[in-house]
Amino acid sequence: MSHTTPMTRIYVFKRYERFWHWSQAVLVILMLVTGFEIHGSYHSLGFERAVRLHTLSAWTLLALWAFTIFWQFTTGEWRQYIPTASKLVAMARYYMFGIFTGAPHPYHKTVQKKHNPLQRLAYLVLLALVSPVIWGSGLLYLFYAYWGRLGLDGWLSLEQVATVHTAGAFMMLVFVIAHVYLTTTGHTVFAHIKAMITGWDEVEDEIDHTGTAPAKPR
Amino acid sequence: MRHRAIHALFALAVLMAGTAGAVGASGKASTADHSKFEELAGPFDSGPAVTRACLKCHTEASHQIMQTRHWTWDYANPATGQRLGKKTMVNAFCIGDQSNEPFCQSCHIGYGWKDKHFDFSDASRVDCLACHNTGEYTKPFGFAGNPVTVRSEYPPGSGKFVEPIDLAKIAQAVGPTRRDNCGACHYYGGGGDGVKHGDLDSSLNTATHALDVHMDKDGLNFRCSTCHVSDQHAVAGSRIAMTAADPHPALLRGEKSERNPAACQACHGDKPHKEGLLAAERLNAHTDTLACQTCHIPAFARGGVSTKMAWDWSQAGQLSAEGKPFQKKDDHGHVIYDSKKGAFVHGQNVTPAYQWFDGRVTYTLLNDTIDPTTRVPINVFHGEPGAPNARIWPVKVFHGRQPYDTERKTLLVPNVAVPGDTSFWYNFDWSRALAAGAEATGAPFSGKYDFVDTQMLWPITHMVAPKEKAVACHECHADGGRLAGIEGVYLPGRDRSPWLDRLGWLAALAALLGVSLHAIARILTHLRKED
Numbered sequence: 001m002s003h004t005t006p007m008t009r010i011y012v013f014k015r016y017e018r019f020w021h022w023s024q025a026v027l028v029i030l031m032l033v034t035g036f037e038i039h040g041s042y043h044s045l046g047f048e049r050a051v052r053l054h055t056l057s058a059w060t061l062l063a064l065w066a067f068t069i070f071w072q073f074t075t076g077e078w079r080q081y082i083p084t085a086s087k088l089v090a091m092a093r094y095y096m097f098g099i100f101t102g103a104p105h106p107y108h109k110t111v112q113k114k115h116n117p118l119q120r121l122a123y124l125v126l127l128a129l130v131s132p133v134i135w136g137s138g139l140l141y142l143f144y145a146y147w148g149r150l151g152l153d154g155w156l157s158l159e160q161v162a163t164v165h166t167a168g169a170f171m172m173l174v175f176v177i178a179h180v181y182l183t184t185t186g187h188t189v190f191a192h193i194k195a196m197i198t199g200w201d202e203v204e205d206e207i208d209h210t211g212t213a214p215a216k217p218r
Numbered sequence: 219m220r221h222r223a224i225h226a227l228f229a230l231a232v233l234m235a236g237t238a239g240a241v242g243a244s245g246k247a248s249t250a251d252h253s254k255f256e257e258l259a260g261p262f263d264s265g266p267a268v269t270r271a272c273l274k275c276h277t278e279a280s281h282q283i284m285q286t287r288h289w290t291w292d293y294a295n296p297a298t299g300q301r302l303g304k305k306t307m308v309n310a311f312c313i314g315d316q317s318n319e320p321f322c323q324s325c326h327i328g329y330g331w332k333d334k335h336f337d338f339s340d341a342s343r344v345d346c347l348a349c350h351n352t353g354e355y356t357k358p359f360g361f362a363g364n365p366v367t368v369r370s371e372y373p374p375g376s377g378k379f380v381e382p383i384d385l386a387k388i389a390q391a392v393g394p395t396r397r398d399n400c401g402a403c404h405y406y407g408g409g410g411d412g413v414k415h416g417d418l419d420s421s422l423n424t425a426t427h428a429l430d431v432h433m434d435k436d437g438l439n440f441r442c443s444t445c446h447v448s449d450q451h452a453v454a455g456s457r458i459a460m461t462a463a464d465p466h467p468a469l470l471r472g473e474k475s476e477r478n479p480a481a482c483q484a485c486h487g488d489k490p491h492k493e494g495l496l497a498a499e500r501l502n503a504h505t506d507t508l509a510c511q512t513c514h515i516p517a518f519a520r521g522g523v524s525t526k527m528a529w530d531w532s533q534a535g536q537l538s539a540e541g542k543p544f545q546k547k548d549d550h551g552h553v554i555y556d557s558k559k560g561a562f563v564h565g566q567n568v569t570p571a572y573q574w575f576d577g578r579v580t581y582t583l584l585n586d587t588i589d590p591t592t593r594v595p596i597n598v599f600h601g602e603p604g605a606p607n608a609r610i611w612p613v614k615v616f617h618g619r620q621p622y623d624t625e626r627k628t629l630l631v632p633n634v635a636v637p638g639d640t641s642f643w644y645n646f647d648w649s650r651a652l653a654a655g656a657e658a659t660g661a662p663f664s665g666k667y668d669f670v671d672t673q674m675l676w677p678i679t680h681m682v683a684p685k686e687k688a689v690a691c692h693e694c695h696a697d698g699g700r701l702a703g704i705e706g707v708y709l710p711g712r713d714r715s716p717w718l719d720r721l722g723w724l725a726a727l728a729a730l731l732g733v734s735l736h737a738i739a740r741i742l743t744h745l746r747k748e749d
Contacts, residue, residue, distance in 0.1 A: 038695075038710055038711060039710070039711070039714060040695075040696060040697060040710075040711040040712065040714060041719075043692075043696070046690075046691075046692055047690075047691040047692035047695045047696065047711055048690060048691040048692065051500075051691070052496070052497075055496050055497070055498075056496060059496065095736075099740060100739055100740060100743040101743065102743075102747060142498050143498055144498075144500075144503055145498055145499035145500060145502055145503035146498070146499070148506075157708065158708040158710075159708040159713065162708060162710060162713075162714075163715050163718055166714065166715070166718055166719075166722065167718055167722070169722075170718075170721070170722030170723075170725055170726065173722070173725075173726050173729075174725050174726055174729045177726065177729040177730055177733060178729055178732075178733065181733035181736070181737065184737070
């Protein structure tokens with residue numbers, strides 16, 4: 001960790017974004033906990049309460065996503081998730097080697113590009129692969145009672161749907177583990193978490209820095 | 219909601235009760251006071267004398283009931299082609315009726331069926347009082363279904379006497395069937411209160427809400443006939459040709475229907491649960507695979523009366539040092555051994571077993587070959603796991619041990635209960651008892667016998683608990699739960715893909731291990747730099 005580089009504070013995570021992130025975090029963890037109880041991995045809340053909480057969390061998260069998608073498009077923030085190949089290898093190399101030797105972080109975070117290329121790729125995979133798996137199977141699971149009316153009962157079995165849903169849950173669990181750990185890889189151990197709480201992050205001052213410190217946002 | 223259900227039920231009861239002007243569960247009074255009828259002034263010296271009086275007004279009653287199984291004890295099952303009915307069926311309790319008629323026919327709704335020469339066409343032999351008395355009517359064992367009108371010694375020469383009853387008084391007080399009428403036989407099958415069914419015993423006469431929500435004496439106070447409605451004396455509902463699934467809405471008043479009015483769905487419909495939007499009809503979806511009873515009857519024999527769970531006839535016949543038959547009782551006063559009958563196991567608050575059932579039942583009959591090396595099924599409830607016409611049902615599994623012909627590999631009916639020198643209860647000699655039984659049934663008997671383990675199933679459908687006492691989700695949605703071993707259905711909490719679990723947890727573990735090692739490496743390299 002370089003202590004000599006001058007640091008600049010930038011406002012990366014807006015108020016709605018932080019609200020979204022933390023409520024989503026709570027809901028995802030709640031759904032993992034209740035989901036694996038429904039799965040039969042352990043017993044704590046009881047099956048019935050676990051099912052009820054799991055369903056309630058699912059609907060809450062769906063509502064949250066409805067707002068978030070709206071927010072992403074109206075603010076243009078969705079562009080943050082467009083994947084890029086540039087510096088992808090450098091990022092991987094940094095996590096594998098550079099981070100141990102104190103090499104400089106290969107990615108320079110700005111308000112316009114707040115996610116590093118690996119992050120972008122990870123979130124894209126989450127959005128394009130894990131989410132459809134979980135939500136598709138989850139909604140089918142939830143609406144099992146309507147399969148007959150929807151003409152699905154000849155095509156699907158509950159076992160298939162539950163298996164796919166569980167597979168999605170394991171993917172999400174692995175993501176959460178990696179995601180939580182990677183929050184500690186900022187310039188200090190808690191820098192990323194602090195940024196996600198306050199919205200403000202510190203980045204190394206660079207020569208080509210625009211210098212236009214963002215105004216305190218809305 | 220509750221009111222609507224009650225109305226629907228009452229409408230149904232009135233609808234199906236036909237011309238009898240029956241009094242429903244509401245207890246409305248009849249328009250006729252039978253004590254004012256000259257025909258019933260009496261005195262009556264026999265049952266048939268009462269029946270002849272009844273038939274003067276109820277001209278069709280005997281003819282109607284003579285078409286039903288209550289009279290014939292004989293039934294050709296259209297679904298399986300088997301000839302069934304109490305007359306010839308074998309069970310794992312008292313085993314069989316034939317050769318024991320004077321005793322067993324106390325529960326026949328007729329007078330005088332003492333052997334195979336009984337006249338089934340004699341209308342005066344129909345026993346109206348068995349189902350329509352309002353108390354004090356009894357048909358003691360040994361009198362072939364006749365009430366006793368003169369003081370009689372029974373068994374002959376025993377010095378024990380049966381006191382007579384006043385048939386005129388009983389006839390003048392008749393009414394629509396009550397629980398205790400039906401219960402006089404249906405509670406006491408197998409020789410005692412609650413013995414056979416497990417979900418039918420005398421506790422239902424004064425049922426609490428906790429025991430049965432429909433028969434609750436302070437609540438709905440249903441009679442048996444509220445659900446088992448009858449038309450022209452044909453009573454709906456049967457355990458040997460059951461309605462296992464009824465995927466239809468509730469019946470409406472006036473609706474023409476061939477459906478069984480005794481099924482839960484006749485009043486409640488097949489999607490009866492009112493659920494919140496979030497539940498997405500989760501409980502109602504269960505009715506595609508579960509019988510109502512599966513969740514709503516969490517245990518049977520809940521009314522304080524025990525039911526027999528096992529009966530070992532091979533133990534019968536042990537005598538005391540003085541050569542006398544004896545009984546042994548457990549701490550609760552239940553007979554666990556009787557020289558006349560053998561050894562028993564009792565149960566109360568018994569959790570049912572569960573199995574797929576589509577309503578088809580087949581029986582092992584007297585001419586069927588058995589495999590004595592395994593537990594012989596007296597009856598089999600059929601149903602393919604997951605089939606659309608089958609549901610998972612709660613059942614009582616009863617274990618018997620009873621005589622069979624070791625040469626012919628067939629079940630045997632012993633002559634047990636009728637005083638005489640062939641009867642097991644009077645001489646404790648199996649050979650003579652089984653020979654006499656075989657003679658009555660007409661089935662051949664090699665003379666060689668032994669005892670074989672048997673099993674008999676009983677559908678659990680009465681003693682419906684309050685909804686808050688219904689079987690909770692986790693009792694099935696768990697490993698080793700109530701439905702452990704039930705195939706044909708994917709049960710979250712019980713079923714999972716083992717390889718996916720292994721792979722998933724391995725991935726999670728690998729992720730944890732990976733980040734831990736990464737973290738340790740960071741700490742170590744950081745410390746080295748600090749140095």
